[in-house]
Amino acid sequence: MRVIIITSWGHKFCIEVSLKEPVVEIKRKIEQILGAPVASQILVVSGWELLDGLDMEDYPIITEGTNIHLTIKWMGPPLNSYHSSKIQITIKFSARQLHVEVERSETVRSLKEKLQIMDGTPIKRMSLFFSGIELHEDFRNLSEYGIREFSEIIVFLKGMSRVRDELPVRRLSVVVQTSSSLLNAAMIPLEMKDSSTVNDLRQLLLSSKTLPIDEYLFIHKQRIMRDNCSLRWHGVDDGDLLYVFKGAVCRSGY
Structure with missing residues (x-):
């Protein structure tokens, strides 16, 4: 149940x-x-x-x-990873600035998505910097970069030639670990492109009948993985362990 x-x-x-x-x-x-x-x-x-x-x-x-x-x-x-209070930060573009309210636990990617909605700038063109350090890992929480109340984040816009210069696709060897109540805690080795999404991973396991038809939740380094985001976006590396449980994120709770 x-x-x-x-x-x-x-x-x-x-x-x-x-x-x-x-x-x-x-x-x-x-x-x-x-x-x-x-x-x-x-x-x-x-x-x-x-x-x-x-x-x-x-x-x-x-x-x-x-x-x-x-x-x-x-x-x-107290651990920052469980602290979800909102903070105000300032986003500085070359000729303007925005004041944005975010959660401390919010990811860099989530912030970029907000800025795209508010400003219209494509995510692929954004490079975010805080205290001289680029926020280059989209899956990291803002708090992991030391961002707190009234922090200032600078946005540099990449030229279109840099946007087209995408990172090469890599093949990853990963292991999917099931829970004890699912396939007796089986460990399933897989090879996938780092550009594959979590939904691609799910469909591969379902289509090969490795997992029975159901809804599943995937976890990487204690973070719930997003269906439409790639393994690269989640920071999955060669040899990493991914956990799978029966269940689904209840969107109404966010």
């Missing part, structure tokens, strides 16, 4: 669980998706905390579509 995990900072995502599945296994899935250690997670349904030593069938209240609320109890200093 599919349940909905609702985080204390307002995000939602769906995961597939079975009645015999222990609570601690659900927490391990969440750890793969969010990076939150199992020991720091508190799962609650209708005011009842789910205990690690019990299975899903021990909680008859949990059925298809049940909302499970997730709270993170910090084991140390």
Whole structure:
């Protein structure tokens, strides 16, 4: 059955669980998706905390579509990766500037998409710089580059000749790791172009009947991967491990 995990900072995502599945296994899935250690997670349904030593069938209240609320109890200093408060930053073009509100956890790519909507500049022409350093890894969070409240980001526009000079396509050897409740935690080696999208990866696994027909969530380095973005965009490198779980991102929660 599919349940909905609702985080204390307002995000939602769906995961597939079975009645015999222990609570601690659900927490391990969440750890793969969010990076939150199992020991720091508190799962609650209708005011009842789910205990690690019990299975899903021990909680008859949990059925298809049940909302499970997730709270993170910090084991140390607060981590920026879970801090989703909004900040104001300044975007400087050569002849104008914009004031933009973003999430600390927002990616460089997401910021570029916002700027394209606001300013009309094609994403391929943008080079973003902060404190003299180019924000060249689209999948990185703004906070990973040290961007905070009132930071100034400078936008340089590439010439059209540079836009046409695309990076060469590389072939990657990756391993898809399933969850314990899916194919008994199988490890599936694959070769794909780094320009292939996550949806291409999904279709390859489905068309070859490696995975049964269902909805799946792919994770790379504790980040949920976007269907229409390439492996290169996600920073996938040769030999990397990709995790797959039954489930789907609940868009209404973002």
